[in-house]
Amino acid sequence: MSKTIAIVTGSSRGLGAALAGQLATQVNQLVTVSRTDNRQLHELARQHGCHHIHHEADLADPAQIDQASLDIFSQLDLSANQYILINNAGTLGPVGQYNSLGHNKAQDIAHAFNLNVNSVIVLTSAFLRATRPTGADIRILNISSGAGRSPTAGWGVYCATKAALDMYTRVAKQEAPHAKLVSLAPGVIDTAMQKQIRELDLNDFPNRSRFTQLHDKGELSNPEQLAHKILNYLHRDDFGQTEIDDIRHYS
Template sequence: MSGTIAIVTGASRGLGAALARKLAGSARQLITVSRNSDAQTQRLAQASGCTHVHYAHDLSDMQHIEAAALGIFAQLDQTASQYLLINNAGSLGPVAQYDTLKDADAISRTFNLNVTSAMLLTTALLRATKTLAADVRVVNISSGAGRSPTAGWGVYCASKAALDMYTRVASLEAPHARLVSLAPGVIDTHMQETIRSGNIDDFPDLARFTTLNETGALRSPEAVAEAIVRYINSEHFASKALDDIRQYSQ
């Protein structure tokens, strides 16, 4: 047995792309899942001798979630020394307060992406590796929003809180693996652009996020990805079921 098989969802841009590119230089095999592929990840994988397989799926769609889980784990190489799943795919979802929050389809798709895809892919990995003599690690990318309520973010906060609790439950159920729900802090990604383009009536905290951008307080996806990979390979990994990368990357 040798090498790592790494799986990263939401890998076409932002933090997911940065994580995939980082792992392309060290993993034996890199599996990415997102609607679009990332040419830079493919080039880095080829240059380092890493086998890269991309699954083009929209993980806000239940049929795509099931297809991704079936496609990846029906043919998973069972000879690796380490299996790493990073459930990074996520969306802010509809931003609205109780009196205007009524788009059931948007709410459902957000929970599919933020929670259900992570649950089903984690389940598939844990089942596939249960009898293997391998190091199995799962990182669910969470958010401080799942641990502190924010007006207007009812859907996002609830989905990340659900992801946190699922991680804690799965940790109890699967002793052969180590799992963590990891908050990455504020990152300069497309999600931040979406936040700043919002309406203050829906999201009263808008000014704070505008200031974070204007003052250069947003960290780059590359810096956060580097900190996360370093954390994954450290003695601190999954020492707490709910953690925050900012505790290790100052």
């Protein structure tokens, strides 16, 4: 009998919540990591016979990254046929051009790199070590951004973290040929981050009008619909063949 265990970070809201909610109806065990728990997700998982484990952690804090990794993988069930890790947690980070990213911004920048990059490296490494002896189907999906592939003024930190995420995915794929890894750009989603972007100061983010227009024209992706599309992509037979990908390339 097949058995799937899925791990999702940043599961409390937005795309992460949508991915976790749909996985709760599909997999045998769901492990979530975020700063806040979601009781509705526990109930949904229970209704569908899915064992849900939540780890409360701020993945922008190095100590909590290490603790979450230890907590998850010290008790991971190694009897599954398939393991899925979705590194979804992320932040826009400090926004601003060179003239505002100097004094007193180092901690904010480190916070963004911890969440967007460091947590992914630590959790992915632990995940690969833990699951390799199982011989199971191992899939890792890192939620990236087109910002990591196209420079945008004011997004120096965000673009840099997502570019680093893309490159780390490529490196990890070389190191772990037994696993399938993809860094996926999900497009522009109707989430709290988008609301934050529309409220940015034009001096910090000159491209604000593009995102305001996308919202006004109703062109932002719905998180639930996008999660469904991403999970279909995750289960494709050719998943992992293109390690740097964009969900908008798929119907």
